[in-house]
Amino acid sequence: MLLKFDPYGIYCPQANVYIDPWKPVKNAIITHAHADHAKWGNENYLSHHLSIPILKFRLGDINVQGVEYGEEIIINGVKISLHPAGHIPGSAQVRLEYKGEIWCASGDYKLQLDGISTPFEPVRCHHFVTESTFGLPIYRFPDSQTVHQDMNDWWLKNKEEEKTSVIIGYALGKAQRIIKHLDPAIGTIYTHGAVDNLNRILEKTGLELPPTKRIISDTNKSLFKGNIVVAPPSAIGSPWMKRFLPYSVAICSGWMQLRGTRRRKSADRGFVLSDHADWAGLNQAIKETGAENVYVTHGYKSAFAKWLRENLHINAVEVDTLYEGESLNESTTPENEIDS
Amino acid sequence: MKKFAELFTVLDQTTKTNEKIEALVNYFAISDAADALWTTALLTGRKPKRTVKTSELKLWAMELSGVSEWLFEESYHVVGDLAETITLLLPPSESQTDYSLTGMMALLKTLDKEPEASKKNIIQEIWMQLNTAERFVFNKLITGSFRVGVSQQLIIKALAKHYNLVESNVTHRLMGNWLPATTTLQHLLFNPDIQEDLSKPYPFYLAYQLDVPFASLNNIQDWQIEYKYDGIRGQIIVRKNELFIWSRGEELMTDKFPEFEVLKNTLPDGTVIDGEILPFNGDEPMPFHIMQTRIGRKNLSKKSLSDAPLCMMCYDLLEYNGVDIRPLPLSERRAHLETLIETLKSNNLAAAAVLKLSPVFECHTEQQLIDLRLVSRDRMCEGLMLKHKDSLYEAGRRRGKWWKWKIDPLTVDGVLIYAQKGHGRRADLYTDYTFAVWHHNELVPFTKAYSGLTDKELVEVDSWIKKHTKEKFGPVRSVTPELVFEIAFEGINPSPRHKSGVALRFPRILRWRKDKKIEDANHKEDLLNLIQQLSNPA
Numbered sequence: 001m002l003l004k005f006d007p008y009g010i011y012c013p014q015a016n017v018y019i020d021p022w023k024p025v026k027n028a029i030i031t032h033a034h035a036d037h038a039k040w041g042n043e044n045y046l047s048h049h050l051s052i053p054i055l056k057f058r059l060g061d062i063n064v065q066g067v068e069y070g071e072e073i074i075i076n077g078v079k080i081s082l083h084p085a086g087h088i089p090g091s092a093q094v095r096l097e098y099k100g101e102i103w104c105a106s107g108d109y110k111l112q113l114d115g116i117s118t119p120f121e122p123v124r125c126h127h128f129v130t131e132s133t134f135g136l137p138i139y140r141f142p143d144s145q146t147v148h149q150d151m152n153d154w155w156l157k158n159k160e161e162e163k164t165s166v167i168i169g170y171a172l173g174k175a176q177r178i179i180k181h182l183d184p185a186i187g188t189i190y191t192h193g194a195v196d197n198l199n200r201i202l203e204k205t206g207l208e209l210p211p212t213k214r215i216i217s218d219t220n221k222s223l224f225k226g227n228i229v230v231a232p233p234s235a236i237g238s239p240w241m242k243r244f245l246p247y248s249v250a251i252c253s254g255w256m257q258l259r260g261t262r263r264r265k266s267a268d269r270g271f272v273l274s275d276h277a278d279w280a281g282l283n284q285a286i287k288e289t290g291a292e293n294v295y296v297t298h299g300y301k302s303a304f305a306k307w308l309r310e311n312l313h314i315n316a317v318e319v320d321t322l323y324e325g326e327s328l329n330e331s332t333t334p335e336n337e338i339d340s
Numbered sequence: 341m342k343k344f345a346e347l348f349t350v351l352d353q354t355t356k357t358n359e360k361i362e363a364l365v366n367y368f369a370i371s372d373a374a375d376a377l378w379t380t381a382l383l384t385g386r387k388p389k390r391t392v393k394t395s396e397l398k399l400w401a402m403e404l405s406g407v408s409e410w411l412f413e414e415s416y417h418v419v420g421d422l423a424e425t426i427t428l429l430l431p432p433s434e435s436q437t438d439y440s441l442t443g444m445m446a447l448l449k450t451l452d453k454e455p456e457a458s459k460k461n462i463i464q465e466i467w468m469q470l471n472t473a474e475r476f477v478f479n480k481l482i483t484g485s486f487r488v489g490v491s492q493q494l495i496i497k498a499l500a501k502h503y504n505l506v507e508s509n510v511t512h513r514l515m516g517n518w519l520p521a522t523t524t525l526q527h528l529l530f531n532p533d534i535q536e537d538l539s540k541p542y543p544f545y546l547a548y549q550l551d552v553p554f555a556s557l558n559n560i561q562d563w564q565i566e567y568k569y570d571g572i573r574g575q576i577i578v579r580k581n582e583l584f585i586w587s588r589g590e591e592l593m594t595d596k597f598p599e600f601e602v603l604k605n606t607l608p609d610g611t612v613i614d615g616e617i618l619p620f621n622g623d624e625p626m627p628f629h630i631m632q633t634r635i636g637r638k639n640l641s642k643k644s645l646s647d648a649p650l651c652m653m654c655y656d657l658l659e660y661n662g663v664d665i666r667p668l669p670l671s672e673r674r675a676h677l678e679t680l681i682e683t684l685k686s687n688n689l690a691a692a693a694v695l696k697l698s699p700v701f702e703c704h705t706e707q708q709l710i711d712l713r714l715v716s717r718d719r720m721c722e723g724l725m726l727k728h729k730d731s732l733y734e735a736g737r738r739r740g741k742w743w744k745w746k747i748d749p750l751t752v753d754g755v756l757i758y759a760q761k762g763h764g765r766r767a768d769l770y771t772d773y774t775f776a777v778w779h780h781n782e783l784v785p786f787t788k789a790y791s792g793l794t795d796k797e798l799v800e801v802d803s804w805i806k807k808h809t810k811e812k813f814g815p816v817r818s819v820t821p822e823l824v825f826e827i828a829f830e831g832i833n834p835s836p837r838h839k840s841g842v843a844l845r846f847p848r849i850l851r852w853r854k855d856k857k858i859e860d861a862n863h864k865e866d867l868l869n870l871i872q873q874l875s876n877p878a
């Protein structure tokens with residue numbers, strides 16, 4: 001077995017590297033900069049070069065090597081390369097090849113185009129490690145063009161009612177995806193500091209976004225009326241929100257597909273917008289790898305593995321990891337706002 | 341159906357009452373009278389009977405979506421709602437047809453007579469012509485589980501606003517057992533003879549929990565003080581020698597209470613009494629679970645009638661000799677009530693035996709009131725009612741003139757031992773917990789509780805559970821016994837069906853006792869003692 005799952009993470013003994021380890025190790029390949037995949041304390045990091053500024057912002061001055069998609073490095077005979085995962089800017093699947101056996105650990109991924117990440121590319125392999133955050137057939141996500149259209153319509157309606165629109169999405173990835181598709185003709189786009197920090201970093205790597213204004217403590221409250229605010233989940237229910245009154249709040253997440261989650265979060269609107277693959281996406285991605293062996297991690301592991309065995313006749317097993325998928329809960333990560 | 345589904349979506353999405361009312365008013369403005377009537381019926385809980393078996397629906401949905409049974413079940417477990425599961429699993433619709441709500445309801449009614457095979461065709465065909473929002477509403481309607489997060493009060497407000505009527509009149513008109521098949525919107529809202537429907541009850545006047553200081557009640561002598569009994573709040577109606585008994589939940593329960601038959605020919609024409617239906621042992625009220633067992637029975641045997649003989653503890657008189665006396669002050673209504681019962685006693689003792697007058701207490705100080713509230717539990721009551729003697733009998737829950745002052749809940753400390761993901765509302769979190777108490781050095785489960793923690797605590801407990809799972813049996817995880825919670829409840833009954841031998845009423849989590857170790861949790865004996873204490877007050 002070229003890869004194995006041990007208490008530190010996904011391990012390649014031949015190359016002595018871990019992929020997204022959750023405990024400190026010597027060599028770590030990081031699929032993407034979300035908090036549940038990129039942990040602190042490893043000696044050496046390797047990631048796509050687009051992830052590096054965010055990793056440094058989050059983890060401090062780490063020892064990190066950046067690579068391009070498709071660039072091959074060889075460690076002790078193992079050919080390692082990163083391939084676009086389409087999850088957030090810089091997100092990558094890790095391909096490992098040794099003596100003709102090919103493995104691919106996908107991290108988090110989606111097939112939907114988001115306008116900010118390099119689109120997902122299937123990697124042909126024998127062994128595929130997949131996530132299963134939305135691995136049930138109840139998750140069929142709407143086309144994201146429609147969702148962005150609905151979002152702008154919602155903003156416009158709030159503007160007509162003289163309300164501030166507050167839209168909630170993770171600071172890394174989701175927020176930029178939202179901002180990218182907001183219509184600046186409707187009004188001004190304001191950002192929470194956590195979102196703005198990441199915007200600035202990502203803009204330096206070449207991401208183009210419509211103009212936004214960072215909210216600071218003395219931003220005049222009257223300026224918000226009719227405009228939109230992009231904020232991370234930690235803002236929900238916090239006193240920071242008071243300045244926007246009267247406002248309407250919307251949450252963007254794949255979980256918004258479920259009425260129960262929409263209601264529990266007591267947002268005024270839920271937009272089904274996810275950076276994870278839905279049921280159809282997961283199935284398509286797995287078929288395209290051609291893998292005979294699939295390892296199912298975070299999400300509906302057992303159900304999805306069973307489905308793959310029964311319907312695609314793939315040797316699929318579930319694997320325990322500490323990744324968290326798309327969490328709606330604010331306090332699952334130390335930064336609160338950076339999560340998948 | 342599209343407009344109705346849109347209305348449903350708005351009502352379902354917003355938590356703000358003014359937005360709900362606005363949505364309803366807008367809907368009434370664009371709907372015809374027939375659809376408006378059906379909407380009023382559905383939103384006030386007058387939902388049609390289920391005409392298809394849910395097991396069949398499941399099979400038909402599985403067939404269309406190409407999902408096997410176990411995968412359907414997995415999905416259902418996550419979604420927590422059959423109608424929504426089907427909605428999400430069905431393939432996208434092929435074409436769109438806009439049925440009228442009234443047309444759809446008529447179609448559902450005729451479905452009952454169709455053979456299974458054609459039921460299947462009809463439903464599968466409808467599914468494929470509806471958008472997602474309509475499908476969900478449709479599935480809710482055919483499974484008989486249609487419910488909306490909108491109170492009767494809001495519908496009343498919206499109808500009153502749109503049709504320019506007085507709210508309390510609309511409340512009264514919407515009471516009773518009308519159905520879209522038996523009336524029209526015009527008749528329901530505007531028929532001058534409201535008593536034409538003999539069974540029509542009055543809206544109940546409900547109180548809020550006392551949350552103002554004693555001093556602000558001013559003169560305590562101006563308040564009528566009674567026990568708050570723990571039974572079924574109901575209205576006894578006698579009109580033209582016919583008897584109707586309504587529960588507060590607007591359920592017609594006459595058949596459940598044959599004890600009251602005798603009132604039909606003994607109470608004067610045009611009498612409506614508000615009170616609490618309770619099982620009595622002579623003059624002593626019996627615990628609520630005795631009532632529950634009896635209500636749960638399909639057929640009333642001689643034994644169940646004699647085990648739990650019911651009476652009404654009368655609180656108030658709403659109609660006297662055919663006159664609506666709700667606009668009179670409570671002091672006068674009470675006087676009429678006393679006269680009514682006195683007269684009945686002198687005419688027919690048997691009839692008078694099923695009507696008891698709720699005793700009124702004299703309190704002169706706050707301490708007396710507190711003491712009275714404390715002893716109320718010994719009388720199987722749950723606290724006190726404070727009603728201003730000048731109060732008119734109003735409709736619905738109102739502040740100011742009527743207060744309930746419930747006793748604090750009973751509590752027990754239990755250890756978290758099992759957890760399950762929440763349904764629907766909390767599908768992504770472990771929020772359904774089972775708690776245990778000690779019994780001979782073993783933890784025995786004694787109750788489940790779902791609510792009471794803050795969202796933040798839920799998240800904390802959820803991640804704790806994930807890290808401390810011992811075993812998984814299907815959706816249930818057993819966890820290391822470590823966390824202690826204080827569980828509040830309203831009552832406790834012996835229950836041979838439960839491992840612990842007890843069943844709690846309205847259990848809920850009062851707080852997470854981070855200060856306690858599992859050794860500090862209560863013992864089964866504590867619960868059994870509690871039952872002893874409560875049923876044999878000192």
Ligand SMILES: [Zn+2]
Pocket residue numbers: 036037107108131298323324325326340
């Ligand atoms: Zn993840």
Ligand SMILES: [Zn+2]
Pocket residue numbers: 032034037087108339340
């Ligand atoms: Zn992620």
